[in-house]
Amino acid sequence: MRELEVGDKMYNVKQDGFGDFARYTFSEVATLTKTLAILKNGVRLYNQPRASYIIDDIGYCVSRKKGVHWHLVSIKAIRIAQVENEKIAAHDWFETKEFTLQEKQLIFKEFKKLEEVT
Numbered sequence: 001m002r003e004l005e006v007g008d009k010m011y012n013v014k015q016d017g018f019g020d021f022a023r024y025t026f027s028e029v030a031t032l033t034k035t036l037a038i039l040k041n042g043v044r045l046y047n048q049p050r051a052s053y054i055i056d057d058i059g060y061c062v063s064r065k066k067g068v069h070w071h072l073v074s075i076k077a078i079r080i081a082q083v084e085n086e087k088i089a090a091h092d093w094f095e096t097k098e099f100t101l102q103e104k105q106l107i108f109k110e111f112k113k114l115e116e117v118t
Contacts, residue, residue: 001049001058004029004037009073010045011081013055021088024081026073036063045070 004010008029015022027039037047037060044063052059052069056077059069071077099107 003047003049004032004045004060006030006032008037010039010060010070011073011077012043012068012070021091022080022084023088024077024084026081027070039070043070 006029010027010029012025013022014025025041027041027043029037030040031038032047035047037045039045045060046063047060049058050061050069051057052071055069056071056074059071062068062070
């Protein structure tokens with residue numbers, strides 16, 4: 001467990017309830033004070049690592065919001081964020097798209113093919 005340094009890449013995950021998607025935010029440590037690490041997006045973190053069992057083992061608390069943690073970026077976090085972003089994009093596309101009958105038939109046929117395979 002180490003203190004943050006300028007240039008460290010950080011991420012945070014928000015989720016509005018269990019049914020919502022995990023929404024990832026990424027930033028970088030821009031400046032340091034005696035006790036804080038300030039990210040490029042303006043978030044101020046206590047520059048003291050803490051145990052954080054929800055996302056990663058180690059987290060850094062947001063100043064004045066000790067229940068909100070940011071974590072050092074890892075390859076695993078980037079991959080998970082990419083998968084979640086694809087889910088969000090697909091969901092949003094289906095929410096806004098109005099399908100023609102022909103498009104609905106095409107989708108129906110593709111799902112039928114999938115059902116036959118499984």
